[in-house]
Amino acid sequence: MSDHQMTQTTPKDFLAATLGGLIAPGLTIFMIVMLFLGIQKNMGQPDPTPVADKVVRERIQSFGQSLAVDPNVPKVELSGEQIYNEICSGCHASGALGSPKFKEKADWGKRNAQGYEVLLSHALKGFNKMPARGGDPDLSDLEVARGIVYMTNAAGANFEPVLKKEVEPSAADLARGKTVYAENCAYCHDTGVTGAQKLTDAKAWMPLLKEGKDYLYNAAINGSFGGPAKGGNLKLSDADTKLAVDYMVAQAKSAIPAAAKAPAKAASTK
Numbered sequence: 001m002s003d004h005q006m007t008q009t010t011p012k013d014f015l016a017a018t019l020g021g022l023i024a025p026g027l028t029i030f031m032i033v034m035l036f037l038g039i040q041k042n043m044g045q046p047d048p049t050p051v052a053d054k055v056v057r058e059r060i061q062s063f064g065q066s067l068a069v070d071p072n073v074p075k076v077e078l079s080g081e082q083i084y085n086e087i088c089s090g091c092h093a094s095g096a097l098g099s100p101k102f103k104e105k106a107d108w109g110k111r112n113a114q115g116y117e118v119l120l121s122h123a124l125k126g127f128n129k130m131p132a133r134g135g136d137p138d139l140s141d142l143e144v145a146r147g148i149v150y151m152t153n154a155a156g157a158n159f160e161p162v163l164k165k166e167v168e169p170s171a172a173d174l175a176r177g178k179t180v181y182a183e184n185c186a187y188c189h190d191t192g193v194t195g196a197q198k199l200t201d202a203k204a205w206m207p208l209l210k211e212g213k214d215y216l217y218n219a220a221i222n223g224s225f226g227g228p229a230k231g232g233n234l235k236l237s238d239a240d241t242k243l244a245v246d247y248m249v250a251q252a253k254s255a256i257p258a259a260a261k262a263p264a265k266a267a268s269t270k
């Protein structure tokens with residue numbers, strides 16, 4: 001009797017076996033469903049573009065305003081003290097990374113003796129462990145200068161936050177530059193083909209203008225990321241290439257105040 005019972009499949013055994021057999025495929029299906037749900041969840045994430053757009057707008061705003069001479073555009077440049085508190089103090093308050101410490105005359109004496117121009121150049125371009133612009137690429141040249149003067153004067157110097165003025169090209173230079181540009185550069189820079197910065201694209205030119213003319217001259221003469229040396233015309237003289245750059249910079253600069261006005265207005269209504 002007992003033998004017989006052991007081999008007989010009861011409905012309970014049958015149910016247990018069936019359910020047991022279902023666990024493996026069931027788990028697989030469950031995991032696939034979860035995977036899909038996960039993918040869908042990611043797809044539902046908010047589009048990051050508005051954030052990027054906002055960042056770009058903020059950059060345009062501070063830089064455009066620092067360049068714009070339009071008196072209607074409110075100045076939002078920070079003072080030396082603000083710059084120091086917000087950025088430079090991160091290292092210079094404590095002397096981190098071997099930086100000269102705030103108000104420590106012994107730390108600053110020799111550095112101040114190098115003169116303001118050298119300090120400015122080091123702070124703008126970076127110097128050993130000192131990051132360019134204190135690590136904040138959004139700072140304008142003038143803001144960096146103010147930060148330096150705030151620190152150096154607190155340690156005995158007597159500097160003024162002035163920027164070396166770039167020599168403005170004459171009308172004749174610009175006219176010559178325009179011709180060179182039309183013959184050698186317009187092909188790409190009028191249209192923006194192959195990623196060349198369009199002359200009227202303020203957003204593309206603002207970071208470039210910040211690099212300064214020497215950088216742009218060098219990029220135009222020797223080529224830069226996809227930009228051919230001398231626009232591909234190696235017979236072009238360095239001088240003419242520079243004049244073309246002067247013309248491009250003048251055009252780009254005149255496109256910037258217009259681009260800066262929109263966000264500036266928004267800020268003034270706050």
Ligand code: HEC
Nearest residue numbers: 088090091097098099111119122123128129130134147148
């Ligand atoms: C991440 C740390 C750090 C931050 C932030 C920082 N600095 Fe520096 N800074 C340094 C270090 C390190 C040195 C010393 C570099 C050396 O002499 O090798 C230095 C040196 C300097 C010097 C002297 C350069 C020279 O020629 O001797 C100046 C000027 C300066 N910093 C300005 C600034 C200004 C202005 C800011 C803020 C906008 C700033 N730093 C923010 C780390 C920093």
Ligand code: HEC
Nearest residue numbers: 184185188194195196216219220224225226227230231244
């Ligand atoms: C065949 C197309 C082409 C021609 C022609 C051309 N460029 Fe460019 N240019 C480019 C591209 C592409 C870039 C790089 C855009 C980038 O940085 O991503 C560039 C960048 C530049 C830059 C910015 C440098 C930088 O770091 O991006 C300058 C300045 C410049 N060109 C000047 C000139 C001048 C001056 C001429 C005429 C003498 C000229 N270009 C002709 C395609 C061209």
